[in-house]
Amino acid sequence: MREFGYQRAHDVAGAVALLAADPDARFLGGGTNLVDLMKTGVERPARLVDVRELPLDRVERTADGGLRIGATVTNSDLAADPEVRSGYPALTQAVLAGASGQLRNMATVGGNLLQRTRCGYFADVTKPCNKRSPGSGCPAVGGEHHNHAVLGASGHCVAVHPSDMGVALTAFDAVVSYETPDGPGEVPLTDFYLPVGDTPHRETALPPGALITHVSLPPAGVAARSRYRKVRERASYAFAIGSVAAALRIEDGLVREARLAFGGVASRPWRAHAAEAVLTGARAGGETFAAAADAELAAATPLPDNGYKVPLMRDLVVSVLTELAEGEAR
Incomplete structure (x- = not known):
């Protein structure tokens, strides 16, 4: 591991200023991903700016009835929060499905969204990887890729994003707020992760040196009737080969509102807009649910060893939506 400096930030403006003064620095939250990458040589920061003591560790109700989640809230505290458990049950389920209890006690909301892929080629500095070393190639395309992307990938990168939390937040229209030396900004989570294209090393829409401060959720609404599978x-303690966050509002047998996002199948949490369009206004039932899954998965481009993910996701979508519909009927 490269030697590095360490500094603890005590306010947001100070944290941002420290990183602006040293472009080779990194923010440190729980360190559950960054420190591992430093050990393998993937990340080699000259300085770590510790943000754990910043006043960003609360989950608060907003004036419009939504939630404002601080970036340093731990995964464990997020999953246990009463407002999250009642209003966004799929978010609680997603967080509890990720990692071990010990890691959830350390990992933070901001860090979870910024975690890097677990692709073995990315983690091995002796191998080429376009995400780690732009232009070096993507050996996963012709190599080990059974757990890699079937949606939104390119010939330059087929890695998947590992976050469970991010899938549920994407389904419920979360917005990421951040601070930069030029002031604050925000971006919807659906636009937060950049398409892979030919620049897989550019992962998010955050400006350079930006610090995530909060994640906001709109009022619960349909999210109160949601599931994550x-x-x-x-x-236990394994990354998804496929996951679904879903919510349904059904009236008179028709789907009046739907939210659907996939995990483990793309370089980012995948909002299933095509599936939502099929569901909305249609009769709730197995045929509709299968048609919705098929509409979204029509864009899948699997590789030789990960084609199993397409029928797996189809079955998973139908199962989760059926469970939600049966719950609505009771």
């Missing part, structure tokens, strides 16, 4: 290769 994750499929993984072992029962």
